[in-house]
Amino acid sequence: MPQQQDAMSLLNALPPQRARAELLRCCTCNRWADEVLRHMPFSSESQARNTLDACWAAMGPQEWLEAFSAHPRIGAGGGDHKKPSGWEAEEQKGAATAGQQVLQGLREWNRKYDDKFGFVFLICATGKSADEMLAALRARYHHHASTEMAVAAEEHRKITQIRFTKLLAGLQDGQVSRL
Structure with missing residues (x-):
């Protein structure tokens, strides 16, 4: 053998x-x-x-x-943005079981975030609940643009690993x- x-x-x-x-x-x-x-x-x-x-x-x-541009939004659905598939769907499974209120919050805050920073909100979602991701999204929205770019790059590094x-x-x- x-x-x-x-x-x-x-x-x-x-x-x-x-x-x-x-x-x-x-x-x-x-x-x-x-x-x-x-x-x-x-x-x-x-x-x-x-x-x-x-x-x-x-x-x-x-x-x-x-690299950021290839990521779907956390909790994306409908016509909002591309839906996660493959590894992305597995990584974001915490959002897949979220209630409508949390999903609506994710959609709203994702749009606000994208409007402010010009890129998709990135978080190493593996093992995180939708509530945790939404809380992080809300908190990071208040970052300065250069700070948030660095935070998103670090989250992407974790995702890559x-x-x-x-x-x-x-x-x-x-x-x-x-x-």
């Missing part, structure tokens, strides 16, 4: 175009994906995770906005995205 390869070996063995596509599932920023790819192959998962973070830290507002975990698990299970 052949020995199963570890996820890092599988990631390192992907052709560059496929590896880039997989990285873009974690963070939809072209420059970031290209930078991470430039550092491959990785000797360990720890090195890979440090590289993801270092490459994200080297990005600026233009790249952050590119969680998605990288999912990517590695998917590679281990033989599941990769289709180009």
